[in-house]
Amino acid sequence: MGRPFSISDRQNPWPSYRFQVFFDTSTTPVALVSKVGGLKRSSDVIEYKEGGNPIIRKGLGRTKYEPITLERGVTFDTDFEDWANSSQVLDKGAPSNSLKNLRKEMRIELLNEAGQTVHRYIVHRCWVSEFQALPDLDAGSNAVAIEHIKVENEGWENDNVTETPEL
Numbered sequence: 290m291g292r293p294f295s296i297s298d299r300q301n302p303w304p305s306y307r308f309q310v311f312f313d314t315s316t317t318p319v320a321l322v323s324k325v326g327g328l329k330r331s332s333d334v335i336e337y338k339e340g341g342n343p344i345i346r347k348g349l350g351r352t353k354y355e356p357i358t359l360e361r362g363v364t365f366d367t368d369f370e371d372w373a374n375s376s377q378v379l380d381k382g383a384p385s386n387s388l389k390n391l392r393k394e395m396r397i398e399l400l401n402e403a404g405q406t407v408h409r410y411i412v413h414r415c416w417v418s419e420f421q422a423l424p425d426l427d428a429g430s431n432a433v434a435i436e437h438i439k440v441e442n443e444g445w446e447n448d449n450v451t452e453t454p455e456l
Contacts, residue, residue: 303407307400310359312368313393319359320366323435325397326358328410328445356418356439357395363423363434373420373438391416395440396448406450414443 308325309318333350361369375390395415399408419439426434 303399303401305399307402307404309398309400309406311396311398312372313395319361319368321361321364322359323362324358324360326356328357328397328412329355330444331355352444354442354444356441357412357415358437358439360435360437363436369417369420369436369438370422373417376417395442409448409450410445411448412440412442412445415440417441 308322310322310325311318330352332352335348335350336345337348338345359369372390372393392414393416395412397410397412398406401407417438418441419437421435421437424432424435
């Protein structure tokens with residue numbers, strides 16, 4: 290249950306363009322992430338009937354968590370590629386031991402206009418299912434080269450920020 294509403298509570302929603310992403314226990318945000326796909330979950334509905342009751346009842350079934358896509362401009366930072374490569378079986382033609390780094394926790398922090406964390410989500414047991422190192426290259430375009438990863442996960446939770454910063 291949320292905290293009680295008071296007159297001093299913020300009335301406007303937080304902007305979605307101020308955020309940071311962290312992998313595992315790192316205290317340094319992942320460099321230059323420009324877009325994070327939404328956190329979405331859905332649950333199956335189980336319909337059943339009780340004897341003698343004509344009404345169809347609905348119960349909660351399995352919950353699934355949608356993958357999260359992270360995008361950023363191509364840079365010298367290798368965080369995306371290193372994590373995506375941890376699921377590769379081959380390392381320069383030879384078997385690798387990279388699967389030990391396959392799953393990570395991920396933190397997504399929403400910031401207010403002053404750059405203070407106002408919401409923090411912990412995403413559990415994440416791993417990269419898709420990696421795009423380069424987009425289509427077009428010499429006639431003036432677009433920035435974007436890389437992206439699709440991150441599968443086994444759930445997320447709101448890690449409540451204890452103090453709401455005031456502006």
